[in-house]
Amino acid sequence: MARRYGGNPAAVIILIAADIAALILILWIFFFVLDANRANDLVSTVHHAANWLATWSKDMFTVDNAKWRTVLNYGLPAAVYLLVAHAVAGRVNRS
Template identity: 45%
Template sequence: MPTHTRVHARGSSQAGRAVALVADVMAFVIALWILLYMLDANQGNGLVDFIHDAAGWLAGWSYDLFTFSREWVQVVVGHGIAAVTYLLIGHAVAGWLYRR
């Protein structure tokens, strides 16, 4: 394998890992908020408030996609859609970068 091809492959692999890591972190933040919500974490706590704000920002596009009468279902589905979407798209892009 020529040197320039090996360098390009290594760069694509590193980019793929970076994309997958970002997608994983985004999904983790959202999943952590769902868990904290389900455990009725103290929303006056600074860390809980930060996670809530970050998850709310990340899931802002999906939160009101569907409406449910029970708030906990709204939180799980509204945020869950965003978490799964970030994982699927992030890992699809990462896989594409790995193959380049």
């Protein structure tokens, strides 16, 4: 696993944390787009976690279509977390 993420343990932790954050955000996008039952415990937990992770980007885009709005407002932080984590991990690996 360390080889996939790079050799430095700190870089590995950074990348795994970003992967988990992005996974939660992407899961919520899929749950919302596919009209998952929000009363379900898993869906509810993912929704709450995704809301927290996307606090800074919620309502950044005000598209009329709710599904596109969700894709944009939750997809942006997923991409940002991954891009920033890879940049930071690359920097940590070079140190």
